[in-house]
Amino acid sequence: MTILHLALADEWAAAAGAGEYRMSTLGRTLAEEGFIHACADLDQLRGVAERFYTGVTEPLVVLAVDQDLLGCPVVFEVPPDADEAFPHIYGPLPVAAVVSVTPFAR
Template sequence: MTILHLALAADWRAAVAAGEYRVSTLGRTLAQEGFIHACADERQLHGVAGRYYAGVSEPLVVLAIDPGRLGCPVVTEVPPGAAEAFPHIYGPVPVAAVTTVTPYTPAGPPR
């Protein structure tokens, strides 16, 4: 199973240089939030993009993460105010745990 995380391309570049990724979500670090927000699938990812990254003009990338390579727990939880569960990564993401990095393309209208 792969989980997904939406990231600023600049944050990912910094993570590659550091060897690990420590951004929880837009403007919040792992240290501030306590975990890194992730998505179970592309539908969740597009929802997160629409809710939290709509006004962002910087390039975004999708990190596909192999939970087996993390070395920390991944807990599926329902965030306060949400109607569905999301995977939360309770530790930094080693660069080696990221299997692919692709530019984010916003979802089109439902068909």
């Protein structure tokens, strides 16, 4: 199954060079949050962008992640302020698990 993650393009570029991505969400790391936020589909991703990335002016990219290549658990959980489950990646995201990177257009 493929899941999606919205990332700042600069942070993804740095991670691609390092071999793994460790940002959880806008301004928070995996170490701070405990997991990496992801989305099950484009509708969830658009909702996340509207709620949390409205004021972001830096370029964003959508990472398509193959769950089978992660090497860590993915748990679908319902956040306290939501009514649907979102995939949470409980570990660093290996660059090799990212099957495509697409610029995000609002």
